[in-house]
Amino acid sequence: MNATAFGDRPQEIVTSESLLFDAAERVGRIREGRLALHLHLSQLLPANREDAKIRIAFRMFESMVDMFRGQLFLLTNSDIMLICKDARLADLDAIVYKLRALFSKDPLTYSEAAHGEDRFATYYDLESEYDTFFAVCGQLLNQAKKRQVDARTAPQIQQLDARNLNRVLEAIGATDIAGVVRRQPCVRFSDKMTAEVAFQEFFMSIADLQKVLAPDVNILSNRWLFQHLCQFLDLRVLSVLQDAGFRKLPAAFSVNLNMSSINSPAFQNFEAAIRGRAGLVVEFQLMDIFNNLEAFFKARDFLRSRGHQTVLDGMSPITLQFIDAELYQTDFVKVNWSGDMADDVVTADIHNALGPVGLERVILARCDTESAIAWGLNQGIRHFQGRYIDSMVAAVTMAQCDKASACTLAQCSQRHGVISGRPRVECGNNDMLDAFPPLRVLR
Numbered sequence: 001m002n003a004t005a006f007g008d009r010p011q012e013i014v015t016s017e018s019l020l021f022d023a024a025e026r027v028g029r030i031r032e033g034r035l036a037l038h039l040h041l042s043q044l045l046p047a048n049r050e051d052a053k054i055r056i057a058f059r060m061f062e063s064m065v066d067m068f069r070g071q072l073f074l075l076t077n078s079d080i081m082l083i084c085k086d087a088r089l090a091d092l093d094a095i096v097y098k099l100r101a102l103f104s105k106d107p108l109t110y111s112e113a114a115h116g117e118d119r120f121a122t123y124y125d126l127e128s129e130y131d132t133f134f135a136v137c138g139q140l141l142n143q144a145k146k147r148q149v150d151a152r153t154a155p156q157i158q159q160l161d162a163r164n165l166n167r168v169l170e171a172i173g174a175t176d177i178a179g180v181v182r183r184q185p186c187v188r189f190s191d192k193m194t195a196e197v198a199f200q201e202f203f204m205s206i207a208d209l210q211k212v213l214a215p216d217v218n219i220l221s222n223r224w225l226f227q228h229l230c231q232f233l234d235l236r237v238l239s240v241l242q243d244a245g246f247r248k249l250p251a252a253f254s255v256n257l258n259m260s261s262i263n264s265p266a267f268q269n270f271e272a273a274i275r276g277r278a279g280l281v282v283e284f285q286l287m288d289i290f291n292n293l294e295a296f297f298k299a300r301d302f303l304r305s306r307g308h309q310t311v312l313d314g315m316s317p318i319t320l321q322f323i324d325a326e327l328y329q330t331d332f333v334k335v336n337w338s339g340d341m342a343d344d345v346v347t348a349d350i351h352n353a354l355g356p357v358g359l360e361r362v363i364l365a366r367c368d369t370e371s372a373i374a375w376g377l378n379q380g381i382r383h384f385q386g387r388y389i390d391s392m393v394a395a396v397t398m399a400q401c402d403k404a405s406a407c408t409l410a411q412c413s414q415r416h417g418v419i420s421g422r423p424r425v426e427c428g429n430n431d432m433l434d435a436f437p438p439l440r441v442l443r
Contacts, residue, residue, distance in 0.1 A: 017137075017144035020073045020081055024137040027126060033086045034126040036133050039099065040108070040119060042077040046207065047220075048106040054078050056102065060095050067091075076144050081137075089123070096121050100340055101318035107368055110339025160222040160229075164214070169232055171213040178240045178420035180208040185393055185416075185436055186254065186363060186385045189377065195439040197393070198383060199252035199281050202241055202419070204233050227258070227288075234261040238270040244419050247434040252279030256313065258288060259295040262302060271306070281332075283311040286319065289328065300330065311363065317346055320353035332383065334363040337372045347379070390416065396439050403428035 027034055041054060058074045061082050065072050070084030082092075100109040100120060109120050124133040158164055182205050188198035210219050220226055234257050241253060253274060261267055262282070274280065282303055289296045289312075300310050309331040315323070316336050325333045333354065340346050354362055359380040367373055367386030376384060394412035398404040404412075406428060415423045415433055427433055 015141075015144050015148075016073045016075050017141040020075065021137045021141045023071050023073075023083060024134050027083060028130055028134060031126045031130050035084055035087050035089075035092070036124040036126055037080075037082045037084075037092055037096075038122040038124070038136065039080040039096075040121070041103075042075075042079045043108050043119060044078075044103060044106045045108075048103055049078055053102055054080075057099050060098065064091070064095070075140060076147065077140075079140070081140075083126075092123070097340065100338065101316065104316040104318060104338035104340070105314075105336045105366065107366065110337075156216070158217050160217055160219050160225050162225070164217050165225050165229060168214045168217060168219065168229065172209075172232065172236060175213060176420075177204075177209065177236055178244065179418070180205045180212060181237060181240055181419050182417050183419060184385055185389060186383055187389050187392075187439060189382045189384070197251060197436040199254045199279065200250040200436070201254040201256075201281075201283070201385070202237065203256055204237055209233075227291075231258045231260055234258055235264055235266040238266045240419075242270050242273050246419075247431045249274070249278045249434075250436070252281050252309075254281040254283060254311070256283045256285065259284070259292055259299045262299045280308040281311060282308060283313040283334070284330070286312065286314045286323065296328075300328075317341055317350060320350060325354065326356040332361050332363050333357050334365050334385075336366045337364050337368075337376075337386065338366075342371070342375050347375075351379070387413075392439055393436060396437050397432050397435075400437055401429050401432045403432075 039057065041049065041057065054074070058072070058080055061072055061080065064070050064082060064084055064087065068084035068087040070082055070087070073081045075081060103109050103120075124130075124136075126133060160168075181202060183200050183202045185197040186199050186201060187195050189195050206219070210217070219229060234255075237255065238261075241255070257267070271280065280303075282299075284296060284299075303310055311332040311334050312325055312328050312330040313334045314336070315325060315333055317338065317340065320335070335350075335354075341350060351359075360382055362381045363383040363385060364372065364376040364381050365385040367376070367384050367388050369388055372386065373384055373388060390413050391409065394409050394416060397416070398407065398409065398412050401407075401412075407415075411423070411426075415427045416436075418424055424430065424433065
Protein backbone atom coordinates (compact mmCIF):
# COMPACT_ATOMS: atom_id res chain seq x y z
CA MET A 1 0.00 0.00 0.00
CA ASN A 2 1.36 3.43 -0.93
CA ALA A 3 1.71 5.97 1.84
CA THR A 4 -0.52 8.99 1.23
CA ALA A 5 -0.54 12.52 2.53
CA PHE A 6 -3.50 14.87 2.91
CA GLY A 7 -5.69 15.00 -0.19
CA ASP A 8 -4.72 11.42 -1.15
CA ARG A 9 -1.49 12.62 -2.75
CA PRO A 10 1.41 10.14 -2.59
CA GLN A 11 3.80 10.88 0.26
CA GLU A 12 7.46 10.89 -0.75
CA ILE A 13 9.43 8.19 1.05
CA VAL A 14 12.30 9.60 3.10
CA THR A 15 15.63 8.17 1.95
CA SER A 16 19.19 8.73 3.10
CA GLU A 17 19.69 10.65 -0.16
CA SER A 18 16.93 13.10 0.75
CA LEU A 19 18.43 13.54 4.23
CA LEU A 20 21.85 14.13 2.65
CA PHE A 21 20.39 16.72 0.27
CA ASP A 22 18.76 18.57 3.18
CA ALA A 23 22.04 18.52 5.12
CA ALA A 24 23.92 19.79 2.06
CA GLU A 25 21.53 22.72 1.78
CA ARG A 26 22.10 23.66 5.43
CA VAL A 27 25.88 23.32 5.15
CA GLY A 28 25.82 25.79 2.27
CA ARG A 29 25.10 28.59 4.72
CA ILE A 30 28.22 27.89 6.87
CA ARG A 31 30.96 26.29 4.77
CA GLU A 32 34.08 27.35 6.63
CA GLY A 33 36.31 24.43 7.64
CA ARG A 34 33.92 21.82 6.28
CA LEU A 35 34.92 18.80 4.22
CA ALA A 36 32.90 16.06 2.54
CA LEU A 37 34.06 12.57 1.64
CA HIS A 38 32.19 10.46 -0.89
CA LEU A 39 32.97 6.70 -1.02
CA HIS A 40 31.74 5.26 -4.32
CA LEU A 41 30.95 1.77 -3.02
CA SER A 42 28.06 1.46 -5.48
CA GLN A 43 30.71 1.10 -8.20
CA LEU A 44 32.14 -2.08 -6.67
CA LEU A 45 31.53 -5.26 -8.62
CA PRO A 46 28.29 -6.94 -7.38
CA ALA A 47 30.17 -9.90 -5.93
CA ASN A 48 32.30 -7.54 -3.80
CA ARG A 49 29.42 -5.34 -2.63
CA GLU A 50 28.57 -7.48 0.39
CA ASP A 51 26.21 -6.01 3.00
CA ALA A 52 28.52 -7.07 5.84
CA LYS A 53 31.50 -5.22 4.36
CA ILE A 54 29.40 -2.14 3.62
CA ARG A 55 28.31 -2.06 7.28
CA ILE A 56 31.94 -2.43 8.41
CA ALA A 57 32.92 0.50 6.20
CA PHE A 58 30.09 2.60 7.64
CA ARG A 59 31.08 1.80 11.23
CA MET A 60 34.70 2.73 10.56
CA PHE A 61 33.61 6.35 10.00
CA GLU A 62 31.28 6.61 12.98
CA SER A 63 34.08 7.86 15.24
CA MET A 64 34.59 10.81 12.87
CA VAL A 65 31.02 11.98 13.48
CA ASP A 66 31.59 12.79 17.16
CA MET A 67 35.19 13.87 16.73
CA PHE A 68 34.56 16.40 13.97
CA ARG A 69 30.88 17.31 14.38
CA GLY A 70 30.06 15.27 11.32
CA GLN A 71 27.08 13.74 9.61
CA LEU A 72 27.32 10.29 8.07
CA PHE A 73 25.00 8.87 5.42
CA LEU A 74 24.75 5.30 4.11
CA LEU A 75 22.97 5.81 0.81
CA THR A 76 20.49 3.40 -0.74
CA ASN A 77 22.97 2.61 -3.54
CA SER A 78 25.62 1.58 -0.90
CA ASP A 79 27.68 4.78 -1.28
CA ILE A 80 28.82 6.48 1.93
CA MET A 81 28.92 10.25 2.37
CA LEU A 82 30.57 12.00 5.33
CA ILE A 83 30.29 15.73 6.04
CA CYS A 84 32.53 17.01 8.83
CA LYS A 85 34.15 20.17 10.24
CA ASP A 86 37.85 20.82 10.90
CA ALA A 87 38.74 17.20 10.17
CA ARG A 88 42.34 16.22 9.56
CA LEU A 89 42.86 14.80 6.08
CA ALA A 90 45.41 12.37 7.52
CA ASP A 91 42.69 10.81 9.72
CA LEU A 92 40.31 10.44 6.79
CA ASP A 93 43.07 9.07 4.54
CA ALA A 94 43.95 6.45 7.16
CA ILE A 95 40.39 5.08 7.16
CA VAL A 96 40.13 5.20 3.37
CA TYR A 97 43.41 3.23 3.20
CA LYS A 98 41.93 0.52 5.43
CA LEU A 99 38.81 0.40 3.27
CA ARG A 100 40.89 -0.11 0.14
CA ALA A 101 42.33 -3.17 1.87
CA LEU A 102 38.86 -4.35 2.91
CA PHE A 103 37.71 -4.23 -0.73
CA SER A 104 41.10 -5.06 -2.24
CA LYS A 105 39.68 -7.74 -4.55
CA ASP A 106 37.86 -5.08 -6.53
CA PRO A 107 39.59 -3.07 -9.29
CA LEU A 108 37.74 0.05 -8.09
CA THR A 109 40.17 0.31 -5.17
CA TYR A 110 43.26 0.75 -7.33
CA SER A 111 42.19 1.90 -10.80
CA GLU A 112 41.89 5.53 -11.85
CA ALA A 113 39.36 7.19 -14.13
CA ALA A 114 40.43 8.32 -17.59
CA HIS A 115 41.07 11.84 -16.27
CA GLY A 116 43.29 10.52 -13.47
CA GLU A 117 40.90 10.94 -10.54
CA ASP A 118 40.40 8.37 -7.79
CA ARG A 119 37.32 6.24 -8.57
CA PHE A 120 37.04 4.88 -5.02
CA ALA A 121 36.89 8.08 -2.94
CA THR A 122 36.28 11.76 -3.63
CA TYR A 123 37.06 14.63 -1.24
CA TYR A 124 35.31 18.03 -1.38
CA ASP A 125 36.58 21.19 0.29
CA LEU A 126 33.19 22.81 0.86
CA GLU A 127 34.65 26.30 1.12
CA SER A 128 35.76 26.18 -2.54
CA GLU A 129 33.92 23.15 -4.02
CA TYR A 130 30.47 23.49 -2.48
CA ASP A 131 28.61 23.95 -5.79
CA THR A 132 30.12 20.76 -7.21
CA PHE A 133 29.32 18.85 -4.01
CA PHE A 134 25.74 20.15 -3.92
CA ALA A 135 25.22 19.14 -7.56
CA VAL A 136 26.43 15.61 -6.75
CA CYS A 137 23.96 15.41 -3.84
CA GLY A 138 21.19 16.44 -6.22
CA GLN A 139 22.20 13.75 -8.71
CA LEU A 140 22.24 11.11 -5.97
CA LEU A 141 18.75 12.17 -4.85
CA ASN A 142 17.36 11.99 -8.39
CA GLN A 143 18.92 8.56 -8.92
CA ALA A 144 17.38 7.31 -5.66
CA LYS A 145 13.95 8.55 -6.75
CA LYS A 146 14.34 6.76 -10.09
CA ARG A 147 15.28 3.52 -8.33
CA GLN A 148 12.12 3.82 -6.22
CA VAL A 149 10.01 4.15 -9.36
CA ASP A 150 11.82 1.26 -11.06
CA ALA A 151 11.41 -0.93 -7.95
CA ARG A 152 7.63 -0.51 -8.06
CA THR A 153 7.45 -1.87 -11.61
CA ALA A 154 10.32 -4.41 -11.52
CA PRO A 155 9.60 -8.12 -10.95
CA GLN A 156 10.10 -9.13 -7.33
CA ILE A 157 13.50 -10.79 -6.67
CA GLN A 158 13.16 -13.76 -4.34
CA GLN A 159 15.68 -14.69 -1.68
CA LEU A 160 17.29 -18.10 -2.04
CA ASP A 161 15.43 -20.69 0.06
CA ALA A 162 15.03 -24.47 0.03
CA ARG A 163 12.06 -24.32 -2.34
CA ASN A 164 13.59 -22.20 -5.10
CA LEU A 165 17.00 -23.86 -4.57
CA ASN A 166 15.44 -27.11 -5.78
CA ARG A 167 14.05 -25.26 -8.80
CA VAL A 168 17.49 -23.81 -9.61
CA LEU A 169 19.16 -27.22 -9.20
CA GLU A 170 16.63 -28.83 -11.53
CA ALA A 171 17.21 -26.11 -14.11
CA ILE A 172 20.99 -26.59 -13.90
CA GLY A 173 20.61 -30.35 -14.32
CA ALA A 174 18.46 -29.89 -17.41
CA THR A 175 20.58 -27.20 -19.08
CA ASP A 176 23.83 -27.27 -21.03
CA ILE A 177 25.83 -24.94 -18.79
CA ALA A 178 29.02 -25.00 -20.89
CA GLY A 179 28.10 -21.50 -22.09
CA VAL A 180 28.59 -20.02 -18.60
CA VAL A 181 31.92 -21.75 -17.87
CA ARG A 182 34.84 -19.34 -18.17
CA ARG A 183 38.59 -19.90 -18.33
CA GLN A 184 41.62 -17.77 -17.61
CA PRO A 185 45.29 -18.62 -18.11
CA CYS A 186 47.92 -18.45 -15.39
CA VAL A 187 51.24 -17.47 -16.96
CA ARG A 188 54.60 -18.53 -15.51
CA PHE A 189 57.77 -16.53 -16.14
CA SER A 190 60.95 -18.58 -15.91
CA ASP A 191 64.30 -17.41 -14.57
CA LYS A 192 65.39 -16.94 -18.17
CA MET A 193 62.32 -14.69 -18.57
CA THR A 194 60.54 -16.89 -21.05
CA ALA A 195 56.80 -17.06 -20.45
CA GLU A 196 54.29 -19.87 -20.89
CA VAL A 197 50.80 -20.78 -19.69
CA ALA A 198 51.27 -22.95 -16.60
CA PHE A 199 47.60 -23.86 -16.31
CA GLN A 200 44.15 -22.72 -17.32
CA GLU A 201 41.65 -21.95 -14.57
CA PHE A 202 38.03 -22.94 -15.27
CA PHE A 203 35.20 -21.44 -13.25
CA MET A 204 31.49 -20.73 -13.39
CA SER A 205 30.20 -17.24 -14.17
CA ILE A 206 27.61 -16.94 -11.39
CA ALA A 207 26.18 -13.72 -12.87
CA ASP A 208 25.60 -15.37 -16.25
CA LEU A 209 24.21 -18.50 -14.59
CA GLN A 210 21.67 -16.47 -12.62
CA LYS A 211 20.69 -14.48 -15.70
CA VAL A 212 20.04 -17.64 -17.71
CA LEU A 213 18.51 -19.96 -15.10
CA ALA A 214 17.17 -17.90 -12.19
CA PRO A 215 16.73 -14.19 -13.00
CA ASP A 216 14.08 -13.89 -10.26
CA VAL A 217 16.22 -15.42 -7.48
CA ASN A 218 19.14 -13.84 -5.63
CA ILE A 219 21.26 -16.97 -5.40
CA LEU A 220 23.88 -15.18 -3.26
CA SER A 221 21.41 -14.19 -0.52
CA ASN A 222 21.86 -17.32 1.65
CA ARG A 223 25.50 -18.33 2.17
CA TRP A 224 24.79 -21.90 3.30
CA LEU A 225 22.30 -22.73 0.57
CA PHE A 226 24.63 -21.09 -1.97
CA GLN A 227 27.43 -23.34 -0.74
CA HIS A 228 25.21 -26.36 -1.36
CA LEU A 229 24.49 -25.00 -4.83
CA CYS A 230 28.25 -24.63 -5.45
CA GLN A 231 28.83 -28.28 -4.55
CA PHE A 232 26.33 -29.25 -7.24
CA LEU A 233 27.94 -26.83 -9.71
CA ASP A 234 31.36 -28.39 -9.04
CA LEU A 235 30.10 -31.68 -10.40
CA ARG A 236 28.52 -30.07 -13.44
CA VAL A 237 31.69 -28.12 -14.27
CA LEU A 238 33.80 -31.29 -14.09
CA SER A 239 31.35 -33.03 -16.40
CA VAL A 240 31.38 -30.11 -18.85
CA LEU A 241 35.19 -30.01 -18.96
CA GLN A 242 35.35 -33.73 -19.61
CA ASP A 243 33.07 -33.34 -22.65
CA ALA A 244 34.32 -29.94 -23.88
CA GLY A 245 36.16 -31.30 -26.93
CA PHE A 246 39.23 -29.07 -26.68
CA ARG A 247 41.39 -29.02 -29.81
CA LYS A 248 44.40 -29.07 -27.49
CA LEU A 249 44.23 -29.94 -23.80
CA PRO A 250 45.65 -27.43 -21.30
CA ALA A 251 49.02 -28.23 -19.75
CA ALA A 252 46.99 -28.39 -16.54
CA PHE A 253 43.37 -27.81 -15.55
CA SER A 254 42.73 -25.58 -12.53
CA VAL A 255 39.31 -25.86 -10.87
CA ASN A 256 37.74 -24.36 -7.76
CA LEU A 257 36.21 -27.16 -5.68
CA ASN A 258 34.58 -27.77 -2.34
CA MET A 259 36.26 -30.39 -0.19
CA SER A 260 33.33 -32.81 -0.52
CA SER A 261 33.62 -32.74 -4.32
CA ILE A 262 37.02 -34.45 -4.18
CA ASN A 263 35.38 -37.75 -3.19
CA SER A 264 32.62 -37.60 -5.81
CA PRO A 265 32.31 -39.97 -8.79
CA ALA A 266 32.34 -36.90 -11.07
CA PHE A 267 35.80 -35.94 -9.81
CA GLN A 268 37.06 -39.50 -10.14
CA ASN A 269 35.76 -39.71 -13.73
CA PHE A 270 37.35 -36.36 -14.64
CA GLU A 271 40.65 -37.33 -13.04
CA ALA A 272 40.69 -40.62 -14.97
CA ALA A 273 39.88 -38.83 -18.24
CA ILE A 274 42.86 -36.44 -18.04
CA ARG A 275 45.36 -38.76 -16.33
CA GLY A 276 48.59 -38.82 -18.32
CA ARG A 277 47.28 -36.11 -20.65
CA ALA A 278 47.09 -32.99 -18.46
CA GLY A 279 47.91 -31.89 -14.95
CA LEU A 280 45.37 -30.91 -12.30
CA VAL A 281 45.40 -27.95 -9.89
CA VAL A 282 42.61 -27.63 -7.29
CA GLU A 283 41.91 -24.23 -5.72
CA PHE A 284 40.32 -23.89 -2.27
CA GLN A 285 38.72 -20.70 -0.97
CA LEU A 286 39.94 -19.52 2.42
CA MET A 287 36.38 -19.30 3.84
CA ASP A 288 35.61 -22.89 2.80
CA ILE A 289 38.80 -24.06 4.49
CA PHE A 290 37.82 -22.30 7.73
CA ASN A 291 34.43 -24.01 7.67
CA ASN A 292 36.02 -27.48 7.73
CA LEU A 293 39.74 -27.43 8.39
CA GLU A 294 40.03 -31.20 8.91
CA ALA A 295 38.31 -31.93 5.57
CA PHE A 296 40.67 -29.52 3.81
CA PHE A 297 43.81 -31.26 5.11
CA LYS A 298 42.42 -34.65 4.09
CA ALA A 299 41.55 -33.35 0.61
CA ARG A 300 44.96 -31.70 0.22
CA ASP A 301 46.84 -34.85 1.23
CA PHE A 302 44.69 -37.02 -1.02
CA LEU A 303 45.32 -34.77 -4.02
CA ARG A 304 49.04 -34.66 -3.30
CA SER A 305 49.15 -38.47 -3.14
CA ARG A 306 47.65 -38.53 -6.64
CA GLY A 307 50.27 -36.12 -8.00
CA HIS A 308 47.98 -33.07 -8.13
CA GLN A 309 48.62 -29.54 -6.87
CA THR A 310 46.60 -27.26 -4.59
CA VAL A 311 46.10 -23.49 -4.24
CA LEU A 312 45.13 -21.39 -1.22
CA ASP A 313 42.87 -18.89 -2.97
CA GLY A 314 41.49 -15.46 -2.12
CA MET A 315 44.37 -13.91 -0.14
CA SER A 316 44.98 -10.16 0.05
CA PRO A 317 47.36 -7.86 1.94
CA ILE A 318 44.82 -7.55 4.76
CA THR A 319 44.17 -11.31 5.13
CA LEU A 320 47.91 -11.95 5.10
CA GLN A 321 48.12 -9.86 8.27
CA PHE A 322 45.94 -12.37 10.12
CA ILE A 323 46.45 -15.66 8.29
CA ASP A 324 49.69 -17.65 8.24
CA ALA A 325 49.57 -18.97 4.67
CA GLU A 326 52.48 -21.35 5.31
CA LEU A 327 50.39 -23.42 7.77
CA TYR A 328 48.16 -24.72 4.97
CA GLN A 329 51.10 -26.13 3.00
CA THR A 330 49.50 -25.74 -0.41
CA ASP A 331 51.58 -25.75 -3.57
CA PHE A 332 50.56 -22.17 -4.37
CA VAL A 333 49.10 -19.16 -2.59
CA LYS A 334 46.99 -16.85 -4.73
CA VAL A 335 47.09 -13.16 -3.78
CA ASN A 336 44.84 -10.59 -5.41
CA TRP A 337 46.70 -7.51 -6.64
CA SER A 338 45.71 -4.07 -5.40
CA GLY A 339 47.42 -0.76 -6.05
CA ASP A 340 48.38 -0.19 -2.40
CA MET A 341 50.72 -3.20 -2.61
CA ALA A 342 53.22 -0.96 -4.41
CA ASP A 343 53.58 1.07 -1.20
CA ASP A 344 56.95 0.30 0.40
CA VAL A 345 55.41 -0.53 3.79
CA VAL A 346 52.78 -2.86 2.31
CA THR A 347 55.42 -4.49 0.10
CA ALA A 348 57.57 -5.18 3.16
CA ASP A 349 54.58 -6.67 4.99
CA ILE A 350 53.87 -8.96 2.05
CA HIS A 351 57.48 -10.16 2.00
CA ASN A 352 57.29 -10.91 5.73
CA ALA A 353 54.05 -12.84 5.28
CA LEU A 354 55.01 -14.77 2.15
CA GLY A 355 58.74 -15.18 2.69
CA PRO A 356 58.27 -18.52 4.49
CA VAL A 357 56.00 -19.72 1.66
CA GLY A 358 58.40 -18.66 -1.07
CA LEU A 359 57.46 -15.96 -3.57
CA GLU A 360 58.08 -18.39 -6.42
CA ARG A 361 54.96 -20.24 -5.13
CA VAL A 362 52.78 -17.12 -5.19
CA ILE A 363 50.21 -16.48 -7.93
CA LEU A 364 49.49 -12.77 -8.34
CA ALA A 365 45.88 -12.54 -9.58
CA ARG A 366 43.66 -9.71 -10.86
CA CYS A 367 46.58 -8.14 -12.70
CA ASP A 368 44.78 -5.58 -14.85
CA THR A 369 47.78 -3.36 -15.63
CA GLU A 370 51.40 -3.75 -16.70
CA SER A 371 52.48 -2.12 -13.43
CA ALA A 372 51.03 -5.08 -11.50
CA ILE A 373 53.15 -7.52 -13.51
CA ALA A 374 56.27 -5.35 -13.16
CA TRP A 375 55.79 -5.08 -9.38
CA GLY A 376 55.36 -8.85 -9.05
CA LEU A 377 58.43 -9.66 -11.13
CA ASN A 378 60.50 -7.25 -9.05
CA GLN A 379 59.42 -9.12 -5.89
CA GLY A 380 60.37 -12.52 -7.32
CA ILE A 381 56.82 -13.63 -8.17
CA ARG A 382 56.65 -15.75 -11.31
CA HIS A 383 52.95 -16.69 -11.72
CA PHE A 384 50.34 -14.16 -12.91
CA GLN A 385 46.65 -14.00 -13.80
CA GLY A 386 44.40 -11.13 -14.81
CA ARG A 387 42.96 -9.09 -17.66
CA TYR A 388 46.36 -7.72 -18.67
CA ILE A 389 47.64 -11.29 -19.09
CA ASP A 390 44.47 -12.15 -21.06
CA SER A 391 45.20 -9.26 -23.43
CA MET A 392 48.82 -10.40 -23.83
CA VAL A 393 47.66 -13.91 -24.75
CA ALA A 394 45.18 -12.49 -27.27
CA ALA A 395 47.79 -10.18 -28.81
CA VAL A 396 50.33 -12.98 -29.28
CA THR A 397 47.61 -15.26 -30.68
CA MET A 398 46.57 -12.65 -33.24
CA ALA A 399 50.20 -12.14 -34.29
CA GLN A 400 50.35 -15.83 -35.26
CA CYS A 401 46.78 -16.43 -36.46
CA ASP A 402 45.97 -16.43 -40.18
CA LYS A 403 42.39 -15.32 -39.40
CA ALA A 404 43.41 -12.37 -37.20
CA SER A 405 42.40 -9.70 -39.74
CA ALA A 406 38.74 -10.56 -39.08
CA CYS A 407 39.02 -9.97 -35.31
CA THR A 408 39.68 -7.26 -32.76
CA LEU A 409 41.87 -7.73 -29.69
CA ALA A 410 38.79 -7.56 -27.44
CA GLN A 411 37.05 -10.27 -29.48
CA CYS A 412 40.09 -12.56 -29.34
CA SER A 413 40.37 -12.08 -25.58
CA GLN A 414 36.66 -12.82 -25.11
CA ARG A 415 36.87 -15.98 -27.24
CA HIS A 416 39.82 -17.26 -25.24
CA GLY A 417 37.75 -16.82 -22.07
CA VAL A 418 34.92 -19.19 -23.06
CA ILE A 419 34.75 -22.86 -23.94
CA SER A 420 31.41 -22.87 -25.75
CA GLY A 421 28.82 -20.60 -27.31
CA ARG A 422 28.66 -17.93 -30.01
CA PRO A 423 32.05 -16.23 -29.32
CA ARG A 424 33.85 -19.51 -29.93
CA VAL A 425 31.73 -20.38 -32.98
CA GLU A 426 32.50 -16.96 -34.49
CA CYS A 427 36.25 -17.59 -34.22
CA GLY A 428 37.80 -18.71 -37.48
CA ASN A 429 40.61 -20.66 -35.81
CA ASN A 430 39.59 -22.70 -32.77
CA ASP A 431 42.96 -24.49 -32.82
CA MET A 432 44.64 -21.21 -31.89
CA LEU A 433 42.07 -20.57 -29.14
CA ASP A 434 43.07 -23.77 -27.36
CA ALA A 435 46.81 -23.60 -28.14
CA PHE A 436 47.70 -20.64 -25.85
CA PRO A 437 51.08 -19.88 -27.49
CA PRO A 438 54.22 -18.83 -25.55
CA LEU A 439 54.35 -15.12 -24.74
CA ARG A 440 56.84 -12.41 -25.37
CA VAL A 441 58.37 -11.30 -22.10
CA LEU A 442 58.19 -7.84 -20.56
CA ARG A 443 61.52 -6.05 -20.58
